Amino acid sequence: MVNIIHRVGIKAPLQKVYEAVASTEGISGWWTKDTTGKPGLGQSIIVRFHSPEGREIGSMEMEVSTPENHKVHWKILSGPQEWIGTEVTFDLHQEEDYTIVIFGHKNWREEVEFKAHCSMKWAIFMLSLKQLVETGKGKPSPGDIKIDNWN
């Protein structure tokens, strides 16, 4: 099983973190500004990424659901070929004054270089999520930190 798993701790109530990963508005505050659609089974959220110059560099469509308390699940419906069949998960729990996020991007078919790029980018976006919830201001695309020649 080829997975990306990151742990991040956010100094905020769990409910605030939950809303940031399970709602259209929340996601637009840390992942990409161009986030539209609706969460829920049978619905979908569409995210589009643009270069700082405004060129579209990628998009994904996903079904956002909450299979259990404190768990948020994104099922990838369309996007980069390597992402099809993968799932993105957020497992939340509280430790003292932190909400701990166990972030997963799971079930990649192969250990490809694009996965290594996404691993690094997800860490950058987890920092952005932490900043959004703790300070009110994240760094969603196209204002995200660039980490290599791909993005």
Add this chain to the structure above:
Amino acid sequence: MVNIIHRVGIKAPLQKVYEAVASTEGISGWWTKDTTGKPGLGQSIIVRFHSPEGREIGSMEMEVSTPENHKVHWKILSGPQEWIGTEVTFDLHQEEDYTIVIFGHKNWREEVEFKAHCSMKWAIFMLSLKQLVETGKGKPSPGDIKIDNWN
């Protein structure tokens, strides 16, 4: 196989990146200031981490070698129990004006929460490595970005 793999691109000649991951002085510029010892087979480099208040929060000893051209290998000799038997690898190649680093921390026995923490911290340190090589100033411990209640 439980691995952490990140891809980062650094706008600098390959040799500069190589020196930053294969030498004592280089490592002290992006991972932890308290780096001593020598690289090479049969030698070891020791890294110690301190809290911002000066308390030691961890240390590792490793053999740093270069099994092939453009590859740097850290064999973990001592450190956190979960790190024993793991290896850290840096595979470098050039793409246009970037040196691409495929960073690996490989052969974890289990998908433990500590590994998810390390995955996030390694991404932070890859950013620090990128900053060091591109600007001359990284963010080694204890000046590293904190990402959760563990560090």
